[in-house]
Amino acid sequence: MKALIVAPSWIGDTIMAQPLFARLQARHPGLQLDAIAPRWVAPVLHRMAEINEVLDSPFGHGQLSLKPRWKLARQLAARHYDAVYVLPNSLKSALVPWLAGIPQRVGFTGESRYGLINVRHTLDKLALPLMVERFAQLAEAPGTALAKPIAHPRIRSTATSQATTLAELNLERPEHIVAFCPGAEFGPAKRWPAAHFAALARKLAEQGCAIWLFGSPKDHAVAEEISQLAPGLCRNLCGATSLTQAVDLLAMAKLVVCNDSGLMHVAAALDRPIVALYGSSSPGFTPPLSDQADILSLNLDCSPCFKRECPLGHLDCLNKLQPEAVLAACRTRMAP
Numbered sequence: 001m002k003a004l005i006v007a008p009s010w011i012g013d014t015i016m017a018q019p020l021f022a023r024l025q026a027r028h029p030g031l032q033l034d035a036i037a038p039r040w041v042a043p044v045l046h047r048m049a050e051i052n053e054v055l056d057s058p059f060g061h062g063q064l065s066l067k068p069r070w071k072l073a074r075q076l077a078a079r080h081y082d083a084v085y086v087l088p089n090s091l092k093s094a095l096v097p098w099l100a101g102i103p104q105r106v107g108f109t110g111e112s113r114y115g116l117i118n119v120r121h122t123l124d125k126l127a128l129p130l131m132v133e134r135f136a137q138l139a140e141a142p143g144t145a146l147a148k149p150i151a152h153p154r155i156r157s158t159a160t161s162q163a164t165t166l167a168e169l170n171l172e173r174p175e176h177i178v179a180f181c182p183g184a185e186f187g188p189a190k191r192w193p194a195a196h197f198a199a200l201a202r203k204l205a206e207q208g209c210a211i212w213l214f215g216s217p218k219d220h221a222v223a224e225e226i227s228q229l230a231p232g233l234c235r236n237l238c239g240a241t242s243l244t245q246a247v248d249l250l251a252m253a254k255l256v257v258c259n260d261s262g263l264m265h266v267a268a269a270l271d272r273p274i275v276a277l278y279g280s281s282s283p284g285f286t287p288p289l290s291d292q293a294d295i296l297s298l299n300l301d302c303s304p305c306f307k308r309e310c311p312l313g314h315l316d317c318l319n320k321l322q323p324e325a326v327l328a329a330c331r332t333r334m335a336p
Helices: 011-016 018-027 040-045 067-079 091-099 130-138 159-168 194-206 218-229 243-251 264-271 323-334
Strands: 001-007 032-037 053-054 085-086 104-108 119-121 178-180 208-211 235-238 253-261 274-277 293-296
Touching: 011 018, 011 130, 011 264, 011 293, 018 032, 018 130, 032 040, 040 178, 040 243, 067 091, 067 293, 085 091, 091 104, 159 243, 178 194, 178 243, 178 264, 194 208, 194 218, 194 323, 208 218, 218 235, 243 264, 253 264, 253 323, 264 274, 274 323, 293 323
Parallel strands: 001 032, 001 085, 032 053, 085 104, 104 119, 178 208, 178 253, 208 235, 253 274, 274 293
Antiparallel strands: none
């Protein structure tokens, strides 16, 4: 059997789909499972044992691009997939598998995708409150209850790949790395203040920790602000690594302190100890799926608001989450 995954466009969402892939492999011995994904998501799929090949999806957010979609559909048709699992709920994500004539097209009905999806699941948000549960449901027949528990997502990082990454970046490996992930692609209402990160960096450095900052090129400026507020204590790697390299470096961390972000889910899938900081969002839908994760949130009356920027202008949900409280959680997580 050959099957295709239409992957989400977000790193964290793709991480949370890995238990689905494991279930499909377990239920269909010998299954060849490929994935089609945007190139910024592909590196985490390459680190999943269940995925055979990752194909490039060239479409940006919101692009219809009918002619390129038809061309891609012809390429997929030549691969003779028996089934496709369409994880995003958009109409566009189901169009190419339908054009490719893949016989079984599995997914939630989504944006009225009748016909495009022919193995249709109806989403019960109360029964499936977590995104990882919703993805795993697609391994079941429609109308069948989800088998629980669901294993935590896992991705791979080997000692060999870690050594290669260190050599590529000309880095030496400190004894105790604490990774900070100060960015959040969604917006500033999910970002703990730079001054708080810097205060935490100073305290952790006193305990002999090396502070490495991870993120995309968009996060470089905020990471540089943290570095300047904690002079000489932080290595700013935001934008200096590929996602593949960031996976290997995060795998070496003794602790990861992060906002609600894609890298939070990467760290969880690597089974690293995590202190996750929540402001405008909620761990009720996409928490870090790990037995080694502590979630810190002030649970104010105004949160979660799920806004990109604080609608009240004060960002109390994160500004009032003091470094001392986060330090206490860090010490607990790092305790022998």
